[in-house]
Amino acid sequence: LAFVIGYPIFGATVPRHGWRTTFIGLAVAGFVTAIAFFLIYKEQDVSKKHHSQGLSIREEVTTLFKDRSLMSTCWSFGSFGYVLGMSVVWLPTFLQSAHSIDLTGASILGMAPWAVASVLM
Numbered sequence: 642l643a644f645v646i647g648y649p650i651f652g653a654t655v656p657r658h659g660w661r662t663t664f665i666g667l668a669v670a671g672f673v674t675a676i677a678f679f680l681i682y683k684e685q686d687v688s689k690k691h692h693s694q695g696l697s698i699r700e701e702v703t704t705l706f707k708d709r710s711l712m713s714t715c716w717s718f719g720s721f722g723y724v725l726g727m728s729v730v731w732l733p734t735f736l737q738s739a740h741s742i743d744l745t746g747a748s749i750l751g752m753a754p755w756a757v758a759s760v761l762m
Contacts, residue, residue, distance in 0.1 A: 645756045652748020 654663045696704070705711060733747040742750070 645752055645759055648748040648752035648755070652745045652751075656744050 651663055651667075654666065729751075732751050733744060736742040736747040736750060737744065
């Protein structure tokens with residue numbers, strides 16, 4: 642959902658205000674979000690958590706790599722990061738150079754897959 646909101650906002654602000662101002666705005670929003678996170682979420686008491694009993698570090702790491710759920714999550718986030726990088730960095734430039742679509746139009750086209758994904762989730 643963030644990309645559905647973000648693409649049009651940045652597609653509209655970059656042509657008017659430039660990349661520098663847009664990224665400063667993004668940094669400010671990130672700092673506000675970080676402050677809200679630290680105020681809202683509290684650290685859990687680690688003394689209540691179950692710890693591994695007598696396993697070496699190598700055995701613990703091996704256990705993590707054998708966890709299919711964890712590995713699928715890692716692959717999912719890795720793929721997501723790749724697709725995100727391509728859609729944010731490469732796609733708008735490609736649409737501008739190959740199809741003469743301005744940045745605002747490219748931002749709308751870049752938002753479309755994220756909108757579909759948000760609906761299907």
